[in-house]
Amino acid sequence: MDVLKKQTVYTISDIYALPDGERAELIDGQIYNMAPPGRLHQKISWKLHQAIANYIDSRNGLCEVYAAPFAVFLNDDDINYVEPDLSVIGDLSKLDDKGCHGAPDWVIEIVSSDSRSRDYITKLFKYRTAGVRE
Numbered sequence: 001m002d003v004l005k006k007q008t009v010y011t012i013s014d015i016y017a018l019p020d021g022e023r024a025e026l027i028d029g030q031i032y033n034m035a036p037p038g039r040l041h042q043k044i045s046w047k048l049h050q051a052i053a054n055y056i057d058s059r060n061g062l063c064e065v066y067a068a069p070f071a072v073f074l075n076d077d078d079i080n081y082v083e084p085d086l087s088v089i090g091d092l093s094k095l096d097d098k099g100c101h102g103a104p105d106w107v108i109e110i111v112s113s114d115s116r117s118r119d120y121i122t123k124l125f126k127y128r129t130a131g132v133r134e
Contacts, residue, residue, distance in 0.1 A: 071099030074130040
């Protein structure tokens with residue numbers, strides 16, 4: 001008789017229990033470890049963050065822009081937790097000290113060879129189904 005292995009479903013509490021300095025995302029109960037970003041990745045992130053924030057400020061906008069690591073709880077559940085490279089939130093009621101609860105209006109992922117499949121397929125699907133507009 002074959003016995004089916006029980007698949008582990010992780011929760012946000014598992015993400016918070018990771019050792020200091022270790023980053024991961026949680027998508028549909030599966031943990032995806034994240035390698036530290038490289039220098040070019042950080043430079044692109046910083047430049048984009050700066051340009052978007054300056055644009056919002058120059059128009060007295062009320063949106064806020066956050067760079068990773070910044071928690072985004074896409075769904076009203078405990079099995080999804082992502083850290084987009086940049087998140088722009090217009091509905092400030094979604095924000096608290098832990099991060100953004102619900103879909104940001106705009107997310108930016110800086111795609112590397114290590115994250116290509118997850119960014120272009122898995123996370124894109126999660127963003128679309130959660131209601132991320134851009």
